[in-house]
Amino acid sequence: xxxxxxxxxxxxxxxxxxxxxxxxxxxxxxxxxxxxxxxxxxxxxxxxxxxxxxxxxxxxxxxxxxxxxxxxxxxxxxxxxxxxxxxxxxxxxxxxxxxxxxxx
Numbered sequence: 001x002x003x004x005x006x007x008x009x010x011x012x013x014x015x016x017x018x019x020x021x022x023x024x025x026x027x028x029x030x031x032x033x034x035x036x037x038x039x040x041x042x043x044x045x046x047x048x049x050x051x052x053x054x055x056x057x058x059x060x061x062x063x064x065x066x067x068x069x070x071x072x073x074x075x076x077x078x079x080x081x082x083x084x085x086x087x088x089x090x091x092x093x094x095x096x097x098x099x100x101x102x103x104x
Contacts, residue, residue, distance in 0.1 A: 037092065037096045039096075040089065040092050040093060040096060043085060043088055043089040043092055044089065047085050047086065047089060050078060050085055054078045054079065057074050057075055057078060058071075058075075
């Protein structure tokens with residue numbers, strides 16, 4: 001009886017551990033994840049990094065590490081760079097929306 005109980009526990013643990021593999025395998029071979037444009041991915045990463053820089057500068061000002069004039073100069077420069085990245089991101093998204101889709 002103990003052997004049957006032990007086998008049952010092993011099967012239940014194996015079933016639980018392999019659940020993510022079974023879910024991923026259920027998508028089928030023909031279902032591929034949509035590919036993201038590398039240009040857009042790069043611009044998104046640059047945008048997030050620039051936002052982090054802006055937040056860091058604000059934190060530095062609040063902690064007294066930057067004077068008011070230094071912070072205003074740095075903030076203006078960082079926001080100018082962020083706006084440029086956002087413009088390029090909009091352009092790239094517009095180009096990818098106009099690009100023909102290859103269904104081969």
